[in-house]
Amino acid sequence: xxxxxxxxxxxxxxxxxxxxxxxxxxxxxxxxxxxxxxxxxxxxxxxxxxxxxxxxxxxxxxxxxxxxxxxxxxxxxxxxxxxxxxxxxxxxxxxxxxxxxxxxxxxxxxxxxxxxxxxxxxxxxxxxxxxxxxxxxxxxxxxxxxxxxxxxxxxxxxxxxxxxxxxxxxxxxxxxxxxx
Amino acid sequence: xxxxxxxxxxxxxxxxxxxxxxxxxxxxxxxxxxxxxxxxxxxxxxxxxxxxxxxxxxxxxxxxxxxxxxxxxxxxxxxxxxxxxxxxxxxxxxxxxxxxxxxxxxxxxxxxxxxxxxxxxxxxxxxxxxxxxxxxxxxxxxxxxxxxxxxxxxxxxxxxxxxxxxxxxxxxxxxxxxxxxxxxxxxxxxxxxxxxxxxxxxxxxxxxxxxxxxxxxxxxxxxxxxxxxxxxxxxxxxxxxxxxxxxxxxxxxxxxxxxxxxxxxxxxxxxxxxxxxxxxxxxxxxxxxxxxxxxxxxxxxxxxxxxxxxxxxxxxxxxxxxxxxxxxxxxxxxxxxxxxxxxxxxxxxxxxxxxxxxxxxxxxxxxxxxxxxxxxxxxxxxxxxxxxxxxxxxxxxxxxxxxxxxxxxxxxxxxxxxxxxxxxxxxxxxxxxxxxxxxxxxxxxxxxxxxxxxxxxxxxxxxxxxxxxxxxxxxxxxxxxxxxxxxxxxxxxxxxxxxxxxxxxxxxxxxxxxxxxxxxxxxxxxxxxxxxxxxxxxxxxxxxxxxxxxxxxxxxxxxxxxxxxxxxxxxxxxxxxxxxxxxxxxxxxxxxxxxxxxxxxxxxxxxxxxxxxxxxxxxxxxxxxxxxxxxxxxxxxxxxxxxxxxxxxxxxxxxxxxxxxxxxxxxxxxxxxxxxxxxxxxxxxxxxxxxxxx
Ligand code: SF4
Ligand code: SF4
Ligand code: SF4
Ligand code: FES
Numbered sequence: 001x002x003x004x005x006x007x008x009x010x011x012x013x014x015x016x017x018x019x020x021x022x023x024x025x026x027x028x029x030x031x032x033x034x035x036x037x038x039x040x041x042x043x044x045x046x047x048x049x050x051x052x053x054x055x056x057x058x059x060x061x062x063x064x065x066x067x068x069x070x071x072x073x074x075x076x077x078x079x080x081x082x083x084x085x086x087x088x089x090x091x092x093x094x095x096x097x098x099x100x101x102x103x104x105x106x107x108x109x110x111x112x113x114x115x116x117x118x119x120x121x122x123x124x125x126x127x128x129x130x131x132x133x134x135x136x137x138x139x140x141x142x143x144x145x146x147x148x149x150x151x152x153x154x155x156x157x158x159x160x161x162x163x164x165x166x167x168x169x170x171x172x173x174x175x176x177x178x179x180x
Numbered sequence: 181x182x183x184x185x186x187x188x189x190x191x192x193x194x195x196x197x198x199x200x201x202x203x204x205x206x207x208x209x210x211x212x213x214x215x216x217x218x219x220x221x222x223x224x225x226x227x228x229x230x231x232x233x234x235x236x237x238x239x240x241x242x243x244x245x246x247x248x249x250x251x252x253x254x255x256x257x258x259x260x261x262x263x264x265x266x267x268x269x270x271x272x273x274x275x276x277x278x279x280x281x282x283x284x285x286x287x288x289x290x291x292x293x294x295x296x297x298x299x300x301x302x303x304x305x306x307x308x309x310x311x312x313x314x315x316x317x318x319x320x321x322x323x324x325x326x327x328x329x330x331x332x333x334x335x336x337x338x339x340x341x342x343x344x345x346x347x348x349x350x351x352x353x354x355x356x357x358x359x360x361x362x363x364x365x366x367x368x369x370x371x372x373x374x375x376x377x378x379x380x381x382x383x384x385x386x387x388x389x390x391x392x393x394x395x396x397x398x399x400x401x402x403x404x405x406x407x408x409x410x411x412x413x414x415x416x417x418x419x420x421x422x423x424x425x426x427x428x429x430x431x432x433x434x435x436x437x438x439x440x441x442x443x444x445x446x447x448x449x450x451x452x453x454x455x456x457x458x459x460x461x462x463x464x465x466x467x468x469x470x471x472x473x474x475x476x477x478x479x480x481x482x483x484x485x486x487x488x489x490x491x492x493x494x495x496x497x498x499x500x501x502x503x504x505x506x507x508x509x510x511x512x513x514x515x516x517x518x519x520x521x522x523x524x525x526x527x528x529x530x531x532x533x534x535x536x537x538x539x540x541x542x543x544x545x546x547x548x549x550x551x552x553x554x555x556x557x558x559x560x561x562x563x564x565x566x567x568x569x570x571x572x573x574x575x576x577x578x579x580x581x582x583x584x585x586x587x588x589x590x591x592x593x594x595x596x597x598x599x600x601x602x603x604x605x606x607x608x609x610x611x612x613x614x615x616x617x618x619x620x621x622x623x624x625x626x627x628x629x630x631x632x633x634x635x636x637x638x639x640x641x642x643x644x645x646x647x648x649x650x651x652x653x654x655x656x657x658x659x660x661x662x663x664x665x666x667x668x669x670x671x672x673x674x675x676x677x678x679x680x681x682x683x684x685x686x687x688x689x690x691x692x693x694x695x696x697x698x699x700x701x702x703x704x705x706x707x708x709x710x711x712x713x714x715x716x717x718x719x720x721x722x723x724x725x726x727x728x729x730x731x732x733x734x735x736x737x738x739x740x741x742x743x744x745x746x747x748x749x750x751x752x753x754x755x756x757x758x759x760x761x762x763x764x765x766x767x768x769x770x771x772x773x774x775x776x777x778x779x780x781x782x783x784x785x786x787x788x789x790x791x792x793x794x795x796x797x798x799x800x801x802x803x804x805x806x807x808x809x810x811x812x813x814x815x816x817x818x819x820x821x822x823x824x825x826x827x828x829x830x831x832x833x834x835x836x837x838x839x840x841x842x843x844x845x846x847x848x849x850x851x852x853x854x855x856x857x858x859x860x861x862x863x864x865x866x867x868x869x870x871x872x873x874x
Contacts, residue, residue: 083305086283086284090282090310091310091312092282092284093282095280096282096285098280098314099312099313099329100314133312136305138305146304147304148304148305171302172302173302174299174301174302177298177304179282179284179295179298180289
């Protein structure tokens, strides 16, 4: 039997969900032995030509045009798409910017902060453009599995992956749902 | 009253009985059946606004809100099925989607009723897109803030402000999605008439209204590890019923016990002192005994050596110069146990000539008033406020020390139509007073004299004294009165208003007179006597409707234990050495005592570093704060006592105050009669004689 293939990506997020994944400790070895990790920030893979995978995992909200493109690509190439963590599920901490015009957000971030000297606005045709609002993944592409948490605990991740590997679509029981 | 008839109905198939008038929710709760709620709060009026509590009632096509639906005979109720859960989940998702409920940047996370509902209903994502409309954040007030982005418009705060605080500051403002909880008419929190009681914060189910004094809430850990202890707030003598929530030896929040004690007229409120200022930084803690050497340098010392040093000095002065040169001054904010140990140490151990509290002069004014009166001055209790139909507040700025009384007064005006007259320098009761007579501190006793004379003349029942001296507090003649009125420059208009006020007072059934902090110095004895007599006009037997506001949390305990009365001036000899027991006294309080020529020797027992006394004292001994030490406190009316629990652990090595005092007593040459905290508590109960409340 070939091992199921997994691809993971991170969008507008802090990488905490991927860290929580690594936090599986010994269980990580077990999980990794059962799957084949393809594209992933963990493998430092920067080319998003996804192979056909069984499970696509997304950390982070969809915040710019590149995120949107990758999300759509991954959706096409994966059988089960997982939104991992509050940012992918709800938008998360990034929604702090959703009340502000994006120009203001960029200007503040790249020019006005105390620590910035001679800042420049990151606007260039080769750079992905910021979306007006950061969106949860399922508002951009259909999502099969939701694992909220900031970050989701290793137990939540293990539960989700085990269920998927055993052929079920996981639904978190009440005592496993956490938004913080 | 007729007893309510019983009703029987079925909830989830089970037979239950209920009283007529109960709601489905109440009956279900009684039967141990859980129905989720959000806008409902047991201490508030019923609202029915959120529809989280919907249930199915047989024969009723739509789901009904169980929190507002009264039960009927033979009703068949279902509290959970797929349809109900779907409806609740939809309501929940709409609430989450309407404003920002991304919990990771919300201080309420982990302690939030809305979040808990999302967990319970397994809301792992939202099918409804979030609106992401920005709403304002109001952080104009230092105690609390409101983030409208977290508000779910449940209206609990509005009801609490009106029904519990009686303050009616909050209301819904705007319509539809633009609705906001507004303060007064479009005011900021700080610019409004809100006095930061924080009851709205306590009942808010979300993170919309938050505590700004509590800066360490982020480290609160898991709610499972929290400890909640029922206690009382000993800071102002009302002994409000609290629940203290602590994690990892850190105070997280103080809540009023809204439903625990229906007997309390405050309905479980707290004031800004108990709820917010408790998180203030009271300064650096004193962690070890410190001793100042001959060169003036402070050094750490062992407990035994520090106590020996104090005892040696005090003993030797007692034996050579006599106890008259020794003094002890105690905070009125410490427990009865500590006060007894302190008093016995000073009086029995060292025969000290002066034992006092920081508010001792107030007590002596009250004693002097009693002497003028010819009998002990019986005090009214704050609990009488809600039954009073006419209240005269004299020199009382209630907003500072007993802000809770403001709420009681206002509610009494609103709910019972009572009237309030204010005489004094500050008027925080502007919005609900019927009479206001502005006068400064200086003229206040004269005003009281005028008031008493006018009332006495109007009621005509009191013998008039001859001459102008009012030593005995008897009413003077007409001439005396006009002279007085002239003296304070009272215009005719004011005289008319005062006459009107006096006649309303005399016509009232259950009046109450409040003597505030402006009548607490030695010069005010006669004014207190006049006020007592004023109440005597209404209640000739007792003079029992004068309420005397006290400065410190346990002033009444200290007074009743006779601490302040032990000041024995004796022959004019200089006070040479003494012991000062501090609570959270301000620098100004301390200055009054140390401003006089510094004694040869001063030892200070204090929870915090007494920085004001660095060049005046020789020994500092640490003690726990009131949160770190068990003790009983007496309410300001002297009628009840409450146990204040130890909820935090004192810094390592710091001994309980009573232990320190007993250890000193051990060193005076005669062993102390009381040896344990239990014995001290028993003694306090015996001497104070009120029933222990909790
Ligand atoms: S109010 Fe409650 S549900 Fe809303 S963000 Fe805060 S913790 Fe989450
Ligand atoms: S703090 Fe008290 S007075 Fe102020 S708005 Fe809230 S409930 Fe009303
Ligand atoms: S501020 Fe809190 S209590 Fe008031 S309506 Fe909003 S969520 Fe409800
Ligand atoms: S709890 Fe019943 S309608 Fe809100």
